[in-house]
Amino acid sequence: MTPLLELRDVRAAYGKITVLHGVSVSVSAGQVVALLGPNGAGKTTSLNVAAGTHPVQSGQLILGGRDMTGANPRDLARAGICLIPEGRGVFPNLSVRDNLLMMTFTGHSRAEIEAVAFERFPILAKRANQPAGSMSGGEQQMLALARGLATDPAVLLLDELSMGLAPLVVGRLYEQVAEIARQGVGVLVVEQFAAAVLGIADHAAVMVRGRVEREGAPDSELRAELSALYLGSST
Amino acid sequence: MTTDSRADRFVRELGELKIPDPAAGRPRLWVRLGVVLMAAGAALAITAYATSHGTRDPLVQRDALALGLGGITAAVIGAALFLRYSLTGFLRFWMARQSYDLALLGDRFAEPGGAVTPAAGAAVGAAKPAAAEVGATEETPDPAAPHSTAKETVST
Structure with missing residues (x-):
């Protein structure tokens, strides 16, 4: 199945400071993809690139199999990209x-x-x-x-859903997100606190310093590697 | 809503989009043009004024008059362009700032002790500073202070 949303080798910057160094992530219909990583890893920028609100230096934003790099964010929103910001x-x-x-x-x-x-x-x-x-x-x-x-929405982009919320509330919210995905919506979730989202994610990517360092199914191996990746050492 | 139908509709709607948006870089160009016109217009007017005063030849003076009027016109057009496009940018920034402040206010209400009851909802604006103070006091209680003192602080 063609992914609804795909970032392909995306590089993005704020002024002269490059914050994304070739990020690639894809989300299919009905799939929940978690984008994890510590502060300053480039997660929110990746989300903004996906929503069309941040320009890319190089790489592609592919939506529904079509290169939409440089498209107006208003048009993307009308087509079905929905960003819920932090x-x-x-x-x-x-x-x-x-x-x-x-x-x-x-x-x-x-x-x-x-x-x-x-x-x-x-x-x-x-x-x-x-x-x-x-x-x-x-x-x-x-x-x-x-x-x-x-x-x-066809694709829901969620930025730090758990921010400032009690774990119990976060759990309930993510149950709702999983339900939304079951109805065919592709969901890309950016989270700093991995535990909550990994319970519902089909796929996870861990970003460190603007790069996807590790990705795959949110299994015990990935969970074990997470803290090491967050702290900047390799396992 | 089935998976295929929404995904298919998404792909179809994307197909109808025109990309990239060529107008994205234009406002900055208009602002720059406005600045250039203002500066050039003002320089032209001053030059014309100096020229007309530097001669007693009425033909040259008339030319200088026309040049001066042209300069002033260019400056006015430049100022209008500059205001139009820089004001848009400023208002956009102002709106973003407003939304940010409102979001901040919302977060302050959501803090423990900062929330208002539904009945008090109508007085949200008036309750804002008091609610913020209550929230701040409750968040940083002095462990050494007796409980009654803390209560008094909250009530004031």
Whole structure:
């Protein structure tokens, strides 16, 4: 099967500082791929390249088998690439309902969007009229996910889903991510804390200093190597 | 929604996209053009003024007048171009900054002790500084301080 998303030997930079040195990752429909690594490894930049929001120096962004390097991120979003950035990006002083209403730009009606969001995250229905900023971090992350799902994504890009959340909440969120993937959505998850995401990932890649140092199935061997890769020594 | 249908639709929609976006580098070009026009226009106007004062020949003075008017026109057009495109960039930055601040505010509410009840939701804006202070006080309690003192700090 042709991968929905593929980064092929991508190099990217911030000004003169190159942060990605030939990264290659691919995500197929229904697959959860975890991009792991310590701070500054280039995970978020890889995600931004995949969403089209960061330019590549060389290499290719292949979507659905077609070279889309340099495509406008708005077009990619319309086609079905959905990036949920680090920090959730909900509007804290708007109610949950109004946050969902913001997604009607995708062409879906308010009722459709709320139906999808409230079915997957029933707690949001209870909090519908509450300001998003007054909810817990986990609930805000659910709202961010619900907003992402409202765009009917083909590929979901998640950046640090677990950030600032209790392990129990993270576990529940990742169960939802696995459920989303089972419905045919390709999911690329960037995580600093590997334990949570490896439980649901079909494939994992560990990045260190802008390179994919190790990739494969998230088996015990990879888990054992993770700490060594994080600390910069080879096993 | 089946796997194939969404994936197929994705591929089809990608096929309809035009890439790359050639307009991506244009705003910077317009800003630069605006700056050049402003500088050239101003220089032209000053030169024309000096020329017209340096002669008593009415023909040369008329030429200088035309040149000066042309310079001022170029400067005005340049300023308009510069404002139009630099303002766009600034407003984009301002919006990004606003979203970042709002996200920060949201995180502050999500902190233990910083959350507001649904009933108090309407007063989110007014409660912001107080909620932040409460959150900060609760996060860094003085272990040596008696419990009652900590409570008093929170309530103020």
